[in-house]
Amino acid sequence: MPIHTETRTLLTIVTEGVVENLLLADLDRLGVRGYTITNARGSGAHGLRDANWDAATNIRVEIICARAQAENLIEFLREHYFANYAMVTFLHEVEVLRPEKF
């Protein structure tokens, strides 16, 4: 018996650790119901962020939601975060169980 899954969008945001609280408050206001965060380090257009001290930490935030909401979130990030923060966002479709959770 094949399991039942539905498709949702997984939005991943890699950004500076310092914005965590601000970003989570924004996500909350935009109706996000769940997210997962891991500590990260990395490199990109804003240079090396090797997590060697507070100002150089990254976080990696994952949000599973409907496609429309993911686009909403991205629109918001583009407006409020893209210009001034080290940030990379990407998305792809995933199959979820218990679709009512997302």
Place this chain on the structure above:
Amino acid sequence: MPIHTETRTLLTIVTEGVVENLLLADLDRLGVRGYTITNARGSGAHGLRDANWDAATNIRVEIICARAQAENLIEFLREHYFANYAMVTFLHEVEVLRPEKF
């Protein structure tokens, strides 16, 4: 020369840190040959799990395997974990190198 890849399923499980040993024993019994774990925090239906102390940590487990096995694992998780633990699972297809590893 294009590289040779094959398709496998990547199953991601986000759940409470406290179940790590139990879950790994179960995965082992179900024939999982490899997995990757990162420490995580997050929020969802079971509230905020901000990893501020032992009872509030999350883990993020990734398992690359054949589609059939991923469905098997999900079936098992649904039966034994879904009801009582903070847990989110999702899957998507990935291309792997050295397919004999998975």
Place this chain on the structure above:
Amino acid sequence: MPIHTETRTLLTIVTEGVVENLLLADLDRLGVRGYTITNARGSGAHGLRDANWDAATNIRVEIICARAQAENLIEFLREHYFANYAMVTFLHEVEVLRPEKF
């Protein structure tokens, strides 16, 4: 208004923590413009790597880039890392914002 995204390849490498500096130097030489690293633990053909001490740590490296470059990188890893290091690599397509970053 739907957001504008482009497709890139996300290459994920899970390998031993001890090679981090070596690997980053190699990626740099191969023209990688950005990456994200998280600390990880896991299990696979090289046995349990539970991060309980330095020799047993894993890292999880993500690189978003053009398909061709991802294949290049894999070719390089296959030649220089696959035989002797605990390593798993996989890839899948993702939609990115600001495609000029990748």
Place this chain on the structure above:
Amino acid sequence: MQLDPVILFFLFGLAAGLLRSELKLPAALYDSLSIVLLLAIGLKGGEGLAQQALLPLLPQIGAVIVLCLIQTLLAFAILRGPGRFERADAAATAAHYGSVSVATFAVAVAWLAARGIAFEPQMAILLAIMEVPAILLGIILARGIRRETDWGKLGHEAFLGKGVTLLLGGMLIGWIAGPEGLAPIKGVFFDLFKGVLALFLLEMGLIVSRQMVELKRSGPFLIAFGLGMPLCSALLGLGVGTLLGFSTGGLTLLATLAASASYIAVPAAMRLAVPEAKPAISLAASLGVTFPFNILAGIPLYHWLASTVNRG
């Protein structure tokens, strides 16, 4: 009355948490502090045991096991009966109260030390022993004695959990090394004890502050239980301690141990063995009510009761 500075650290952490300060202690620091505390308590106990016969301990061990089981049953009855909790929640919470809190014990030890009150060295052994029985009984209360329960594995986990391992290991080292053997490591384990405890309680304050939200949701019954249960348990502890002929210091500690509720070993064990129990309930009571009550008001009260009993 002068407040002990370690209590002030707890209150500071609590206030910082309630005011939503950004103060956080690194998880590794909290972990490290708890390892040093557990080892220090074990070493101190073992050092004392090295100077006395061990055989008389056996009946004491038996007595405290019975004490723990009675407490667990009592808590279960209260939570199931008047509390109308679901079976799993009542069993899991009862297990918390039948077990003990090392942090509470450490505060009581510091309280006694500050007043120069001696106590029996075997209290560290009893502390280690008292962590375990309520876990096993709690599981039985939740699910009955079933075939598929893997008691071997459960016992292994209960006895080889971090807390019990460190206490027993420390005790063994202290017992073998004796006072002169321990002298060169006194710096870390004894001289820094109170400072380490202070930092540890700062984090405890932060953790407790996070339970307050849950507490509001759970309502007055859980608060009443979190205050009343330690009082009953303390009386039981005093009774058992009197039967065992403990000194006033020993009585105070045994009452404190009985009154204390676990918030580390038991939650983890229950999460795995009785997953349908809601951990938020047990922790709100044990961390949000009983822990602060014990260290702020309970310990002096139990000591007063112990002196009364021993004078009587």
Place this chain on the structure above:
Amino acid sequence: MQLDPVILFFLFGLAAGLLRSELKLPAALYDSLSIVLLLAIGLKGGEGLAQQALLPLLPQIGAVIVLCLIQTLLAFAILRGPGRFERADAAATAAHYGSVSVATFAVAVAWLAARGIAFEPQMAILLAIMEVPAILLGIILARGIRRETDWGKLGHEAFLGKGVTLLLGGMLIGWIAGPEGLAPIKGVFFDLFKGVLALFLLEMGLIVSRQMVELKRSGPFLIAFGLGMPLCSALLGLGVGTLLGFSTGGLTLLATLAASASYIAVPAAMRLAVPEAKPAISLAASLGVTFPFNILAGIPLYHWLASTVNRG
């Protein structure tokens, strides 16, 4: 002249970083050390305050707030005028210099202690107070007084950041507990102070070494600013301290506080409130130039100035 060993640890970290050694301190260790330092400074200050009247502090608090605001405005004027910095960068960097560095303060305290020079206990309070005003003024300088700025939230963050919380909490504990109350926790917070500071400065050296790259890019103006600004600020601090009638030790510390530039609280606040400011600029100046200058040359200089003033 004999170099203090804590300074040697800083130089060692700096050298290790510049030589690209693989030396790294775990983030949790650095965090833990800074928590102990902040608490120790607070406890020590509170212990002193317990022995004196608090009312005379009010005008001192007012005076240092004014001092911080003047410093911020001065720095902003220099950076905008001759420096030709963009408004946001100038405002954010000015806020760093109008605020203070706890590490610099700790080195100055150790420097005075090694020479047996006493100072007013309220310096710890002034340290906590001086962290905040420049943050708020920096934001106003960057964006004007706008409707949509959430000042409540900003104030909350400024006053309940980790540093201020630990300093004020430690002070309160020290004030309530007093010298005898603190005696049992002296081991961790006072006896180990200099060793903890040494390890902390080792990591500071590593962090500073990473700023050197950025510094090369920013050019001579930023270096000149990083050297000149603390000198101006120190003179302002000496002036205010003289008006307040401080002892030579107190004058030295106030000059050091004024001369010091924040590298923890302010960068984090500016990153959120003035995101268009480039953090690399402020940090290169504050960490790459001003911090080493202050601990290597500034503190003895400020002390010499303070003694001259107080003799004059």
Place this chain on the structure above:
Amino acid sequence: MQLDPVILFFLFGLAAGLLRSELKLPAALYDSLSIVLLLAIGLKGGEGLAQQALLPLLPQIGAVIVLCLIQTLLAFAILRGPGRFERADAAATAAHYGSVSVATFAVAVAWLAARGIAFEPQMAILLAIMEVPAILLGIILARGIRRETDWGKLGHEAFLGKGVTLLLGGMLIGWIAGPEGLAPIKGVFFDLFKGVLALFLLEMGLIVSRQMVELKRSGPFLIAFGLGMPLCSALLGLGVGTLLGFSTGGLTLLATLAASASYIAVPAAMRLAVPEAKPAISLAASLGVTFPFNILAGIPLYHWLASTVNRG
């Protein structure tokens, strides 16, 4: 004979690991402890060097480099010949044995201190020096002297690895600051030394217990090598030390250094430079056999040999 408590901590960790206890030390704690130990050893050595001429050290440095190279070659010959190991595995394992273990050295220092036996202060320098040559020789043994090997980078890594950096940095600080300069940081680095070592060895016990599985797989030859090689090396070390005219304490330490096998710096270096070598083999021998043998039986034995030699 009385067992040192730090050894008891090691045995405790070993037992906890073998019994599959859930005991774990946070990685950051282990890291922090090792940083403090390395700095303390360096500081102590530098403090001693401050009181003597440095020129006579040059021949000693030359002698221990030769000692390390001989040990490496001997180990390689044994592993390739009778052991029938593959070239890469033999070379990598030989490099472990040609290098040194700081933890073993620290235990020996504590052992001598507990017995009031003095030793030459330069042992800390020799320790730092002896970490390196076997790494370079091991690489040559594995792959010959090839064009593409980046010796500059390898040398950089060998000399600027964490261990060597901290030892040399600590020594330099101790040398500049001298005994009075170090007095205020004695609290962290000297008074807590043995307690820090005890906690460190607890984690070492846990780590060693994990090697036992591998050891079973590798069979008796590796165990025999892990016991015999340190004995040969200790004799070589005694010989060199006698030629250099060392005191009994110095002889004991040099024999211990020679007998000890690396388990941090060398594994990491070999993993990168000789990736085809299987790390499990080298670590099973060095951590699973040689380390416990040295701290449990080797050190007293080497001291006995050293006293015999020096009396003879």
